[in-house]
Amino acid sequence: MKKFNPLTFLAALGAGGISVAPFVYFQYATPHGKGLTTFSQVMANVSSGVTETVFMLMAGVMILFATLHLVLTFKLVGDLFSWRQTDDFRSFIVDPQRNTTIMAVFTSIAMTFNVFIGVIRFFVPTLQNNFQALMLPALIAWGILWLLVMKTEMKILKSAFERNFDINKISFGWLMQPFALGMVTVAGTGIAAMANEANVANAAAFMSLISGSMGFFLLFVKLFSIFKSHFAMKGMPERQFLPSFLIVVPITTIYAIAMFRMGHYLDHQFGIHSVAFSKLSIAIPFAFQTWYFAFGLVMLKDYFKKDFFRKEYYVTLWAFICPFIGYAVLGTFFYKFTVPNLFIQTVIFASMIIGILFYLFVSVRYFKYGIQPGIKVQPVAEKVK
Numbered sequence: 489m490k491k492f493n494p495l496t497f498l499a500a501l502g503a504g505g506i507s508v509a510p511f512v513y514f515q516y517a518t519p520h521g522k523g524l525t526t527f528s529q530v531m532a533n534v535s536s537g538v539t540e541t542v543f544m545l546m547a548g549v550m551i552l553f554a555t556l557h558l559v560l561t562f563k564l565v566g567d568l569f570s571w572r573q574t575d576d577f578r579s580f581i582v583d584p585q586r587n588t589t590i591m592a593v594f595t596s597i598a599m600t601f602n603v604f605i606g607v608i609r610f611f612v613p614t615l616q617n618n619f620q621a622l623m624l625p626a627l628i629a630w631g632i633l634w635l636l637v638m639k640t641e642m643k644i645l646k647s648a649f650e651r652n653f654d655i656n657k658i659s660f661g662w663l664m665q666p667f668a669l670g671m672v673t674v675a676g677t678g679i680a681a682m683a684n685e686a687n688v689a690n691a692a693a694f695m696s697l698i699s700g701s702m703g704f705f706l707l708f709v710k711l712f713s714i715f716k717s718h719f720a721m722k723g724m725p726e727r728q729f730l731p732s733f734l735i736v737v738p739i740t741t742i743y744a745i746a747m748f749r750m751g752h753y754l755d756h757q758f759g760i761h762s763v764a765f766s767k768l769s770i771a772i773p774f775a776f777q778t779w780y781f782a783f784g785l786v787m788l789k790d791y792f793k794k795d796f797f798r799k800e801y802y803v804t805l806w807a808f809i810c811p812f813i814g815y816a817v818l819g820t821f822f823y824k825f826t827v828p829n830l831f832i833q834t835v836i837f838a839s840m841i842i843g844i845l846f847y848l849f850v851s852v853r854y855f856k857y858g859i860q861p862g863i864k865v866q867p868v869a870e871k872v873k
C-alpha cells in the first residue's frame with residue numbers, strides 16, 4: 489500500500505447516509521408510537537398496497553446500504569492501518585495542503601453510530617427492547633472516537649500554524665475538518681437527547697458542545713478563507729476539486745440536527761422546552777442550504793455537461809452523494825416541524841433518489857475504469873479550462 493486517499497471513506501459515508509435517510513423519513517414523516525420508530529410500527533400503519541410497496545423498498549434500501557457501509561468501513565480501515573506504516577502517510581500527515589482529508593475517516597466512522605442507532609435498531613427487536621442499556625456502552629465507544637478526532641484535529645491545526653503553505657490553493661475539501669467535528673457532534677447529541685441516565689446525557693452533551701463549537705468556528709473561518717481564495721483565482725478550480733463545492737450542504741444538515749438534538753436534551757433532562765428554538769434550528773439552516781444548493785448546482789452546470797464527467801473517475805466524485813442525502817434528511821425535519829405538505833415530500837424523495845443514482849453512477853465509474861481500492865487516482869482527461 490504505497491498510496492491511499494482518505495477521501496475514499498466518502499464512499500462508506502455516502503452509503504451510511506443513504507441507509508439513514510429512509511429511517512429519518514419513517515421517524516418524522518410517518519405515524520408511530522412514542523420514541524424511535526421501528527419496522528413493525530411503520531408496517532402496522534400502512535394504509536394501502538402502494539404505500540406498503542414504497543415502504544418495503546425503502547426498508548430494502550436501508551438494509552442494502554447499511555450493509556455496504558459496514559463492509560466498506562471494515563475494508564477501508566484495514567487499508568488505512570496498512571497505509572499508516574508507510575513514508576507516504578508520514579509526509580501526508582504533516583502537509584497542511586493535504587492532511588485535512590484524513591478527517592473523512594472520522595466522518596464515516598461517526599456515521600456508523602447513526603447506522604446502528606437508526607437502521608440496525610430499526611429492524612432488531614432485541615436492540616429496541618434494551619435501548620437504554622446500550623447508552624453507556626455507546627457513550628464509551630463514542631468517547632473514544634471523540635478523543636481520536638480531537639487529537640487528530642489538534643495535530644492538523646498545529647501543522648497548519650507551523651508550516652508554510654499557499655492558502656490560495658485550498659479548496660472546499662478543506663472543510664472536512666468541520667464536517668468530521670460536526671458528524672461526531674451529531675452522534676454525541678443523539679446520545680445526550682436519548683439517554684435517560686443524567687450522567688450519560690450530561691457527559692455526551694458537554695463533549696458535544698466542545699467538538700461542536702470547535703467545528704462551527706472552523707466552518708466559519710474556513711468558508712471565509714475558501715471564498716476569498718476562489719475570488720482571487722482565475723476561472724474555476726481543477727475539476728477533481730469541484731464536487732467538494734457542495735460539501736457545505738451536508739455540513740449544514742449535521743449542525744442543524746445537532747442544535748435540534750441539544751434542544752431535545754434540554755427538554756428531556758431539565759424540562760426546558762422551546763418550540764421556537766426547535767423550529768428555527770431546522771428552518772434557518774434548511775433555508776440557507778436551499779439557496780446554497782441551487783447556487784452550487786448552477787456553478788457546476790457546465791461541469792456536468794462536460795464529456796469527461798461521464799468518462800473518468802476520481803475519488804472526490806463520492807462527494808456528490810452527501811449533499812443530496814443531507815438535503816433530504818434536513819428536508820424531512822423541515823416537513824415535520826415547519827411545512828408538512830406534498831411539495832416538501834416530493835423534494836425529499838427526489839433528493840433521496842438522486843443521491844442513490846449518484847452513488848450508482850460513481851460506482852460504475854469506479855469499476856468501469858478498473859480502479860483499485862485505496863489507490864490515489866489521477867484524472868484521465870484534460871483539465872477544465
